[in-house]
Amino acid sequence: xxxxxxxxxxxxxxxxxxxxxxxxxxxxxxxxxxxxxxxxxxxxxxxxxxxxxxxxxxxxxxxxxxxxxxxxxxxxxxxxxxxxxxxxxxxxxxxxxxxxxxxxxxxxxxxxxxxxxxxxxxxxxxxxxxxxxxxxxxxxxxxxxxxxxxxxxxxxxxxxxxxxxxxxxxxxxxxxxxxxxxxxxxxxxxxxxxxxxxxxxxx
Amino acid sequence: xxxxxxxxxxxxxxxxxxxxxxxxxxxxxxxxxxxxxxxxxxxxxxxxxxxxxxxxxxxxxxxxxxxxxxxxxxxxxxxxxxxxxxxxxxxxxxxxxxxxxxxxxxxxxxxxxxxxxxxxxxxxxxxxxxxxxxxxxxxxxxxxxxxxxxxxxxxxxxxxxxxxxxxxxxxxxxxxxxxxxxxxxxxxxxxxxxxxxxxxxxx
Amino acid sequence: xxxxxxxxxxxxxxxxxxxxxxxxxxxxxxxxxxxxxxxxxxxxxxxxxxxxxxxxxxxxxxxxxxxxxxxxxxxxxxxxxxxxxxxxxxxxxxxxxxxxxxxxxxxxxxxxxxxxxxxxxxxxxxxxxxxxxxxxxxxxxxxxxxxxxxxxxxxxxxxxxxxxxxxxxxxxxxxxxxxxxxxxxxxxxxxxxxxxxxxxxxx
Amino acid sequence: xxxxxxxxxxxxxxxxxxxxxxxxxxxxxxxxxxxxxxxxxxxxxxxxxxxxxxxxxxxxxxxxxxxxxxxxxxxxxxxxxxxxxxxxxxxxxxxxxxxxxxxxxxxxxxxxxxxxxxxxxxxxxxxxxxxxxxxxxxxxxxxxxxxxxxxxxxxxxxxxxxxxxxxxxxxxxxxxxxxxxxxxxxxxxxxxxxxxxxxxxxx
DNA sequence: ACTGTCGGGACACCCCGTTATT
DNA sequence: AATAACGGGGTGTCCCGACAGT
Numbered sequence: 001x002x003x004x005x006x007x008x009x010x011x012x013x014x015x016x017x018x019x020x021x022x023x024x025x026x027x028x029x030x031x032x033x034x035x036x037x038x039x040x041x042x043x044x045x046x047x048x049x050x051x052x053x054x055x056x057x058x059x060x061x062x063x064x065x066x067x068x069x070x071x072x073x074x075x076x077x078x079x080x081x082x083x084x085x086x087x088x089x090x091x092x093x094x095x096x097x098x099x100x101x102x103x104x105x106x107x108x109x110x111x112x113x114x115x116x117x118x119x120x121x122x123x124x125x126x127x128x129x130x131x132x133x134x135x136x137x138x139x140x141x142x143x144x145x146x147x148x149x150x151x152x153x154x155x156x157x158x159x160x161x162x163x164x165x166x167x168x169x170x171x172x173x174x175x176x177x178x179x180x181x182x183x184x185x186x187x188x189x190x191x192x193x194x195x196x197x198x199x200x201x202x203x
Numbered sequence: 204x205x206x207x208x209x210x211x212x213x214x215x216x217x218x219x220x221x222x223x224x225x226x227x228x229x230x231x232x233x234x235x236x237x238x239x240x241x242x243x244x245x246x247x248x249x250x251x252x253x254x255x256x257x258x259x260x261x262x263x264x265x266x267x268x269x270x271x272x273x274x275x276x277x278x279x280x281x282x283x284x285x286x287x288x289x290x291x292x293x294x295x296x297x298x299x300x301x302x303x304x305x306x307x308x309x310x311x312x313x314x315x316x317x318x319x320x321x322x323x324x325x326x327x328x329x330x331x332x333x334x335x336x337x338x339x340x341x342x343x344x345x346x347x348x349x350x351x352x353x354x355x356x357x358x359x360x361x362x363x364x365x366x367x368x369x370x371x372x373x374x375x376x377x378x379x380x381x382x383x384x385x386x387x388x389x390x391x392x393x394x395x396x397x398x399x400x401x402x403x404x405x406x
Numbered sequence: 407x408x409x410x411x412x413x414x415x416x417x418x419x420x421x422x423x424x425x426x427x428x429x430x431x432x433x434x435x436x437x438x439x440x441x442x443x444x445x446x447x448x449x450x451x452x453x454x455x456x457x458x459x460x461x462x463x464x465x466x467x468x469x470x471x472x473x474x475x476x477x478x479x480x481x482x483x484x485x486x487x488x489x490x491x492x493x494x495x496x497x498x499x500x501x502x503x504x505x506x507x508x509x510x511x512x513x514x515x516x517x518x519x520x521x522x523x524x525x526x527x528x529x530x531x532x533x534x535x536x537x538x539x540x541x542x543x544x545x546x547x548x549x550x551x552x553x554x555x556x557x558x559x560x561x562x563x564x565x566x567x568x569x570x571x572x573x574x575x576x577x578x579x580x581x582x583x584x585x586x587x588x589x590x591x592x593x594x595x596x597x598x599x600x601x602x603x604x605x606x607x608x609x
Numbered sequence: 610x611x612x613x614x615x616x617x618x619x620x621x622x623x624x625x626x627x628x629x630x631x632x633x634x635x636x637x638x639x640x641x642x643x644x645x646x647x648x649x650x651x652x653x654x655x656x657x658x659x660x661x662x663x664x665x666x667x668x669x670x671x672x673x674x675x676x677x678x679x680x681x682x683x684x685x686x687x688x689x690x691x692x693x694x695x696x697x698x699x700x701x702x703x704x705x706x707x708x709x710x711x712x713x714x715x716x717x718x719x720x721x722x723x724x725x726x727x728x729x730x731x732x733x734x735x736x737x738x739x740x741x742x743x744x745x746x747x748x749x750x751x752x753x754x755x756x757x758x759x760x761x762x763x764x765x766x767x768x769x770x771x772x773x774x775x776x777x778x779x780x781x782x783x784x785x786x787x788x789x790x791x792x793x794x795x796x797x798x799x800x801x802x803x804x805x806x807x808x809x810x811x812x
Numbered sequence: 813a814c815t816g817t818c819g820g821g822a823c824a825c826c827c828c829g830t831t832a833t834t
Numbered sequence: 835a836a837t838a839a840c841g842g843g844g845t846g847t848c849c850c851g852a853c854a855g856t
Contacts, residue, residue, distance in 0.1 A: 026321065029232030158391075176330070185367075189360075189368075524635065570773075571770070571773050573776070595773060620840085657827095815856080824848105833838085
């Protein structure tokens, strides 16, 4: 039966979780395979049965994270009649994004970036979500211009500007979580930017 | 005499430069002291004569970087009569910032962040510049409100928004250097944001 | 039924062949059980079902080799009226022996010797054929002396001399296969030696 | 002063001796670097300061052995008026060769051969002495023919035959040291062979 | 009979830092 | 100030064998 497969799958997950915890806590290089195994309460034999390399677990972790991100993106379906309203509603959904900053995710993200800076393949995978978010906003801006709620600009450039604001807010949230009510700053900031983008002729 | 001191200083600099190169190229943990020495064409004895630990060079490098950043900040003295004009002039100075993205500086910065995520002392030192830029912008915003060119908002929040835009643009410049004319995007983006901030009553 | 037995036997043979190939190619120690299984396209479970240990396959291989050698020896039934003629006819049969030098047999033989140098039991088994060839030649020499074609010498010593020539030629054939027409050298060499052994009084 | 160099040299020699002992006793693969260091009473740091790899020590050992062999060959300067006499005098010098068979040299030689069977570079180095001995005998045979003490034959072939006898005797001495008085067998064997080679017309 | 999963352990290589030496 | 030799201590990888499961 699938008894064996289930067990195998669980072992693999245990190792992945343990590795994620370790990498986040102490960094990729400083984490030993032995440590990952100890935390997962498994032997090195089990580890190297499921992963061919320490780097391999790392990549598996990266892909798992990318998958989760994709799901997050799907959840962020904007609501509202006009594009500015939709963007604003998305900002209000960013709450959990900032909430996640506190936990170990940030350290892990840095670890991903650190590796990506060295390995081209990792780099490609890591910035993939960036491209997706960029294109996502570009489409929204185009729609906004078409519906007349945004004044005519280059959608590509404007999308990059919006994303810049979002990324900068996220980064500051990581740097200084308690330094401000980041949700509020995000709300205000995006509103201000949209103010500069809005089509005042339509009023 | 001063001859000895000069020589010693140069050796120290050679080691620092070599370490910077190595850390940027392969990361702090993956870089061996031997490798640093080899690139500097010096022996390990020389290394441990000038630095007590591998971590010691790293910190020296960090402080050197902070010093350079301070100088950069001084060079970015804004020009212009009104605050919006000053900010715009600063954006146009960001050219070399984006230019520097291509080289190994980014990898080194990531290395700083990576270490900072684990060591509180390093963390404080690393985000120090962030606080400075943040406060710097806060003062500008206050001035702008006082002079009537910016409409009255919370200066602290607005400063964070402006900085967010700047950081987001910088990050995108690192992620995708060839993905856009980032100077232009920065120009347009900041103008748009300032548009939303400007005091339209004053016109 | 016998169906199962056949299948089992074939699996065992597949493993033996694979092991032989691996040991010859990379040596006993450097060869992993996993590698043997991979080449045999079987799992490790199958391996440990048929053999209790890696060393176990090795011994099985050794015994298989000894058996093959025995059969070879039986095929080398000399023909001819006198002992010198018989020996010469045997030399002409050595063709396939030299031909086998090129393949992986030599490496395997070295592996046997290497293990034998450490393990007394393996040692005894490995040099068994040597004793047999030695005694075989001793009997021939005795016969030769009795029939008057060889001049009276100590048969034991003479047998060792003949075998020495044979072994030396074989070894050279392994060292430098293309360095000479070894069949011819063997022919000439043995003839020369027999010349020195022949009873010239009988003519 | 050369104090440092001396110490370094001695350390290196200690490691080489220890490695030789270990390789001979347990084989290359079964010997751990830790074991070599323990026997040499040195640390792994010292080991890897002098040798870059376990395989590196092995090669150093091989070259040391080749050097010793060269010196042995120089010592075997034959004496005597005629070539047959010279060869016979060389055989009597072979005493120490057979004596050396008992110690660990044989195991080490097998180790060399075992590695050589896998690595072409090692192979070339290992059989170098063979080529030298072969050519050495060829020259002697030519001289013998010229001086009329050996009957005209192909020197190349005859040299191989003589060397074959020597190698076969040596090998048997290794296989079965106590199985015969190998010096005597060698004496008798070579005399018999030379008997078959001698020019009976010159008498 | 045969498979996949796992445990425990070893081993080569390397690395950081110290010390004797110049 | 600078070098080379060295000590001690990991770390990633792999390997042999066991065993539950089919």
